[in-house]
Amino acid sequence: MRVAVFGLGRMGVRRAELLAEHDAVAELIVANRAEERGREVAARLDAAWLPIGEALDAPMDAAIVATATATHGRFVEQLVTRGVPVLCEKPLAVSVTESRRLAQLIAGASVPVQMGFQRRHDPGYRAARDAVASGALGTLYSLRLAAHDAEPSPEDYIPTSGGIFRDMHVHDFDLARWLTGEEVLQVFATGSVRHWERFARHDDVDTTAIVLTTESGIPIAVTGARHNPLGYDSRAELFGSRDSLSVGLTRHSPLRSVEGGEPQAPTPVGFLDRFETAFSAETRAFLDVARGQAPNPCAPEDAVQALRIAEACERSRRERRAVALEEIEA
Structure with missing residues (x-):
């Protein structure tokens, strides 16, 4: 699988680390706005760094959205429109109105979007x-x-x-x-x-x-x-x-x-060490969802x-x- 991670804050970096360890991930892309940090993370994980705009257009089998809270909806919408399965960190959007609109769009597109509520795992x-x-x-x-x-x-x-x-x-x-x-x-x-x-x-x-x-x-x-x-x-x-x-x-x-x-x-x-096991299980579950091997858990x-x-x-x-x-x- 070719998987992209958007956003390299604490959560994005941890997701990228977990993906780099997974046998199903053959190619990993990391994308963020701070190029120096992005290239450093990419080098450490043997991944490819791309600017966000290029990454959004790149071929991929799945994506994780771990960007700033207010931008989640925009990234999810662009990726779903392309037919890319997504794991989105909470929230889907900052308002109920926008979250509802996106949920309806996702349902109509029949593209799996798993939400990042890791405690379920x-x-x-x-x-x-x-x-x-x-x-x-x-x-x-x-x-x-x-x-x-x-x-x-x-x-x-x-x-x-x-x-x-x-x-x-x-x-x-x-x-x-x-x-x-x-x-x-x-x-x-x-x-x-x-x-x-x-x-x-x-x-x-x-x-x-x-x-x-x-x-x-x-x-x-x-x-x-x-x-x-x-x-x-x-x-x-x-x-x-x-x-x-x-x-x-x-x-x-x-x-x-x-x-x-x-x-x-x-x-x-x-939260990263309290839920270390949960984050790992959630990331693995997403890869199964993206490959059509498991139902969406959230x-x-x-x-x-x-x-x-x-x-x-x-x-x-x-x-x-x-x-x-x-x-x-x-």
């Missing part, structure tokens, strides 16, 4: 989903999700991030739908700046608490923070009538128990629905009320 989260789907957990009473960055975002990133609900919690919103197998009907979200004033300067928050309610009434509690001094944290707790289980709670979790037990090294310092419609929940949470925070998902365009 994490072994722990997959085991939890299997426990719910198989009935091993019994009736799912409630779900708790925790999302804590190790270090707060640099200030120059905040204005273009879309805010904490769209940038960080959108992964949790995808998990909520995927783990329960249900749609979210209502949200109540609150947030504040507890420490990092850089977020206040851009009308964002550094700490959140959210309650989602699903179709059957499952309450889902989500908490988030832009800083955790012990490391990057992504965890879940599921409580059912037959069993209760956790995801992400290990001796390496960045959480100290007052009843004894310090986190053991190594603790995750970022479609554009999933990205649309996660973004709708994020927008409902932002409205809830601002208006200080519960927001029904039907208030957000479908």
Whole structure:
């Protein structure tokens, strides 16, 4: 396969590294705007560097879009129009309206576009989903999700991030739908700046608490923070009538128990090491999807629905009320 990676930030470079290790990838193209960095990455991975414009026109069997958030839609549309299967990092687009338009375009083109919600490929989260789907957990009473960055975002990133609900919690919103197998009907979200004033300067928050309610009434509690001094944290707790289980709670979790037990090294310092296994599995899955060997594990419609929940949470925070998902365009 000839595969191209667009964008060489942290995520783009990691995707390129994973592709370079895969036997199915015979030729790798990397494309970005900073030529010096692009050529350096290409040389390290035995890949070809091309300017973005040339890369978009180059022959390829598949592509990964890991460019700046606001540009995802443009790249996806150009590639899909050419018939190129795409793995797009979240989000598909910055608004629900544009995401819906692109999802419809993709459906009409019959070209696979897999969305980059890597937690669906994490072994722990997959085991939890299997426990719910198989009935091993019994009736799912409630779900708790925790999302804590190790270090707060640099200030120059905040204005273009879309805010904490769209940038960080959108992964949790995808998990909520995927783990329960249900749609979210209502949200109540609150947030504040507890420490990092850089977020206040851009009308964002550094700490959140959210309650989602699903179709059957499952309450889902989500908490988030832009800083955790012990490391990057992504965890879940599921409580059912037959069993209760956790995801992400290990001796390496960045959480100290007052009843004894310090986190053991190594603790995750970022999402790339916390989800190293998941990113690898997700990239392999995409190559199978691109070759027509597997169904798409995360479609554009999933990205649309996660973004709708994020927008409902932002409205809830601002208006200080519960927001029904039907208030957000479908």
